[in-house]
Amino acid sequence: MATTIKDIAKKCGVGVSTVSRAINNHPDINPETRAKVMKVIRETGFVPNDSARFLKRTETNSVALLVKGITNPFFTKMIRIMEEYIQEKDYATILRHVDHTEDEVVVAESLIKERRLKGIVFLGGAFTHDEKALRALGVPFIFATIGNMEKIQASVKAAKKSGFAYANIAVDDVEEAKKAVNYLIGEGHHRIGIVTEGMNVPSVGQLRLKGYREALEENGLPYSEDLVYEVKEGIDHYTMPNGYQAAQALMRKNPDMTAIFCISDVLAFGACRAIIDEGRKIPDDISVVGYDGIEEGEYYNPRLTTVRQPVDQMAENAIEFLFCMIEKKRKPENMTMSAELVIRESSGAAKKG
Amino acid sequence: MATTIKDIAKKCGVGVSTVSRAINNHPDINPETRAKVMKVIRETGFVPNDSARFLKRTETNSVALLVKGITNPFFTKMIRIMEEYIQEKDYATILRHVDHTEDEVVVAESLIKERRLKGIVFLGGAFTHDEKALRALGVPFIFATIGNMEKIQASVKAAKKSGFAYANIAVDDVEEAKKAVNYLIGEGHHRIGIVTEGMNVPSVGQLRLKGYREALEENGLPYSEDLVYEVKEGIDHYTMPNGYQAAQALMRKNPDMTAIFCISDVLAFGACRAIIDEGRKIPDDISVVGYDGIEEGEYYNPRLTTVRQPVDQMAENAIEFLFCMIEKKRKPENMTMSAELVIRESSGAAKKG
DNA sequence: CTGAAAGCGCTAACAG
DNA sequence: CTGTTAGCGCTTTCAG
Numbered sequence: 001m002a003t004t005i006k007d008i009a010k011k012c013g014v015g016v017s018t019v020s021r022a023i024n025n026h027p028d029i030n031p032e033t034r035a036k037v038m039k040v041i042r043e044t045g046f047v048p049n050d051s052a053r054f055l056k057r058t059e060t061n062s063v064a065l066l067v068k069g070i071t072n073p074f075f076t077k078m079i080r081i082m083e084e085y086i087q088e089k090d091y092a093t094i095l096r097h098v099d100h101t102e103d104e105v106v107v108a109e110s111l112i113k114e115r116r117l118k119g120i121v122f123l124g125g126a127f128t129h130d131e132k133a134l135r136a137l138g139v140p141f142i143f144a145t146i147g148n149m150e151k152i153q154a155s156v157k158a159a160k161k162s163g164f165a166y167a168n169i170a171v172d173d174v175e176e177a178k179k180a181v182n183y184l185i186g187e188g189h190h191r192i193g194i195v196t197e198g199m200n201v202p203s204v205g206q207l208r209l210k211g212y213r214e215a216l217e218e219n220g221l222p223y224s225e226d227l228v229y230e231v232k233e234g235i236d237h238y239t240m241p242n243g244y245q246a247a248q249a250l251m252r253k254n255p256d257m258t259a260i261f262c263i264s265d266v267l268a269f270g271a272c273r274a275i276i277d278e279g280r281k282i283p284d285d286i287s288v289v290g291y292d293g294i295e296e297g298e299y300y301n302p303r304l305t306t307v308r309q310p311v312d313q314m315a316e317n318a319i320e321f322l323f324c325m326i327e328k329k330r331k332p333e334n335m336t337m338s339a340e341l342v343i344r345e346s347s348g349a350a351k352k353g
Numbered sequence: 354m355a356t357t358i359k360d361i362a363k364k365c366g367v368g369v370s371t372v373s374r375a376i377n378n379h380p381d382i383n384p385e386t387r388a389k390v391m392k393v394i395r396e397t398g399f400v401p402n403d404s405a406r407f408l409k410r411t412e413t414n415s416v417a418l419l420v421k422g423i424t425n426p427f428f429t430k431m432i433r434i435m436e437e438y439i440q441e442k443d444y445a446t447i448l449r450h451v452d453h454t455e456d457e458v459v460v461a462e463s464l465i466k467e468r469r470l471k472g473i474v475f476l477g478g479a480f481t482h483d484e485k486a487l488r489a490l491g492v493p494f495i496f497a498t499i500g501n502m503e504k505i506q507a508s509v510k511a512a513k514k515s516g517f518a519y520a521n522i523a524v525d526d527v528e529e530a531k532k533a534v535n536y537l538i539g540e541g542h543h544r545i546g547i548v549t550e551g552m553n554v555p556s557v558g559q560l561r562l563k564g565y566r567e568a569l570e571e572n573g574l575p576y577s578e579d580l581v582y583e584v585k586e587g588i589d590h591y592t593m594p595n596g597y598q599a600a601q602a603l604m605r606k607n608p609d610m611t612a613i614f615c616i617s618d619v620l621a622f623g624a625c626r627a628i629i630d631e632g633r634k635i636p637d638d639i640s641v642v643g644y645d646g647i648e649e650g651e652y653y654n655p656r657l658t659t660v661r662q663p664v665d666q667m668a669e670n671a672i673e674f675l676f677c678m679i680e681k682k683r684k685p686e687n688m689t690m691s692a693e694l695v696i697r698e699s700s701g702a703a704k705k706g
Numbered sequence: 707c708t709g710a711a712a713g714c715g716c717t718a719a720c721a722g
Numbered sequence: 723c724t725g726t727t728a729g730c731g732c733t734t735t736c737a738g
Contacts, residue, residue: 002466002731004730004731004732005731005732005733006731006732009709014708014709015708015709015710016709016710016731016732016733017708017709017710017711017732017733017734017735018707018708018709019732020732020733020734021707021708021733023732024733028707028708029707029708030707030708033707033708045462045489046466047462047463047466047467048466048467048731048732049408049466049467049469049730049731049732050404050467050468051403051404051405051406051407051408051467051468051469051730051731051732052404052408052714052730052731052732052733053404053731053732053733054404054714054732055402055404055405055408055714055715055716055730055731055732055733056713056714056731056732056733056734057714057732057733070429070432070433071426071429071433073424073426076423076424076429079423080423080424080450083450095448095449095450096448097433097436097448109398109400110400113355113400113401113402114400114401114402114403114404115403115404116402116404136398239648240648240649240651240652241648244652269649269652269653270652272652272654273651273652273653273654273656276654295592295593295594296593296622296649298593298626299593299597299622299623299625299626300622300626300653300654301625301626301629301653301654301655302654355715357714357715357716358715358716358717359715359716362725367724367725368724368725368726369715369716369717369725369726370716370717370718370724370725370726370727371723371724371725372716373716373717373718374717374723374724376716377717381723381724382723382724383723383724386723386724401715401716402714402715402716404714404715404716405714405715405716405717405730406715406716406717407716407730408714408715408716408717408730408731408732409715409716409717409718409729409730410716410717410718410730707738708737708738709736709737709738710735710736710737710738711734711735711736711737712733712734712735712736713732713733713734713735714731714732714733714734715730716729716730717728717729717730718727718728718729719726719727719728719729720725720726720727720728721724721725721726721727722723722724722725722726
């Protein structure tokens with residue numbers, strides 16, 4: 001039988017409540033008694049049963065990170081930062097990968113009830129839920145880097161008024177994508193391909209595509225479907241093989257294309273490889289621009305030009321804000337971070353001709 | 354107040370045990386009653402409180418994945434596969450990243466008691482624990498890709514006799530590293546650098562370094578400390594910046610070096626970048642060989658020569674075996690998988706000189 | 707400051 | 723087949 005708080009109490013010659021108080025840093029306890037109890041606990045290697053604690057407490061001091069799209073290294077970094085912060089706050093982290101077939105809000109709902117969560121961070125995925133479902137969650141939560149900004153922002157605004165705790169953090173995907181494409185146009189590129197995802201559903205892919213279109217439009221360049229490649233549906237969109245196939249297809253269809261904008265760095269790596277395999281030079285023949293700004297881009301050959309999202313800051317702000325909401329210190333808010341176009345080796349002036 | 358099983362019982366006009374039976378697929382229940390109960394549950398959106406269930410059950414049907422070294426994409430893949438398998442078994446996955454400063458066995462111990470785990474997978478890290486601590490865990494567990502094979506294997510053997518459930522899965526790091534270095538020697542390389550980690554503590558780095566030394570020895574090549582670079586201690590050893598610095602240092606110290614063996618692909622990417630930045634050609638001036646065989650290697654430029662570990666199979670075997678042990682179907686075992694040397698663009702014949 | 711006692715929500719005998 | 727009931731291990735009043 002596993003040791004329980006009772007065993008400890010007996011061994012110390014005190015009541016169970018005293019042991020409980022010792023464990024929980026309760027003020028109403030004699031420092032000496034507490035020291036004695038803690039000593040026995042340490043010697044015994046006793047660990048209180050969380051289920052029992054949670055059951056009683058209603059309060060769990062745990063937050064969940066629901067991640068859609070595990071393979072993207074972009075999220076890995078964010079997770080690390082958030083986990084650290086949560087631990088510092090002495091909360092437990094529940095890390096769950098959400099399958100592409102699963103609905104993250106449904107998962108969240110179960111988790112909240114099952115584990116009495118204090119808050120949730122949604123990483124990745126799209127925003128397609130109506131407010132009712134969200135409101136039903138009943139705990140503060142925050143969206144990080146999720147598509148469908150307009151709807152989300154309106155929703156957060158509404159939440160602010162109704163005191164419903166819920167925030168959003170992201171870069172302005174449309175604007176940032178536009179910036180990247182504008183840069184390419186400025187370098188003289190007229191035939192610019194795009195590798196995107198989720199064109200027809202709310203997603204960051206859709207937003208970044210929108211930015212792409214707007215950039216073309218503003219510069220009087222035609223929008224052609226031939227230059228748009230949507231990666232295949234599947235478990236994971238953001239993969240190198242997907243980027244590879246995409247670039248290959250784009251090159252075949254558009255011999256005159258001189259640049260490709262990929263909505264993620266990982267896709268861009270795959271695209272680069274395809275271009276190189278085709279015997280073409282980067283950036284001399286084709287320029288490549290990614291999105292995310294993951295560390296790997298700096299080490300790729302060629303170094304990747306990219307839209308760098310401030311991951312560290314986004315992660316930190318997100319989790320910090322979540323705790324502010326948990327502690328009722330702040331109201332819902334839309335936080336738009338600004339990204340930075342980092343120009344490296346994979347892009348340059350368009351070939352004359 | 355959150356809805357409980359009682360509320361449901363009342364609403365259905367049945368007893369709580371009936372509701373419990375309905376939820377748990379218990380056979381002793383009238384299908385009609387069960388249907389009625391389930392309907393109400395669905396309508397109410399009721400989710401049973403896990404803490405209460407766990408508290409009672411002693412059995413939790415959950416296993417933990419303790420990962421040391423989150424950033425390595427090698428593990429990401431394994432985690433995905435294992436999570437999937439666990440879900441199919443209708444178990445819950447508890448995913449925990451273990452900090453480099455934390456002791457994974459201590460974490461495991463707490464988790465087992467807190468959450469009544471059925472089993473554990475240790476991913477990464479070294480094997481430095483004595484059997485007593487391990488034995489005290491009390492649940493089946495499995496080590497995957499952990500250093501210190503000899504000790505671990507002896508330990509597993511002992512476990513087999515005592516009926517203590519505990520297995521190990523890995524490739525033979527010494528042999529595989531030797532294979533890689535032998536290949537380089539066969540290509541005419543005599544001055545081969547190595548980028549390793551944890552030279553003086555039990556770790557895969559140590560094992561792979563051993564393989565490197567043995568290969569040199571068997572070929573009558575001298576071992577020189579100048580050619581060995583141990584990455585700096587830190588949160589994460591397996592990073593591109595670390596590989597970058599390592600290669601840079603090795604090149605400066607050994608102008609005549611014609612090849613570098615890195616104990617992970619991620620380090621190799623960093624090394625490649627450093628070589629390129631130095632204005633040297635891969636593989637013409639310097640050949641690079643990695644270890645792990647992650648997908649990214651196929652898309653890097655140049656494509657990376659590497660020792661490919663059978664990730665999918667290792668992950669599957671590991672988790673499958675864990676369940677066999679949980680179900681008492683199998684005894685402890687050492688599973689040594691074989692890796693494959695994948696020769697790609699980053700390596701070739703040594704320059705004559 | 708400390709102990710006794712009452713549950714938290716659920717499961718699992720046990721008796722119908 | 724179904725309802726009643728006794729805890730699982732812990733926290734938390736409530737009296738001392």
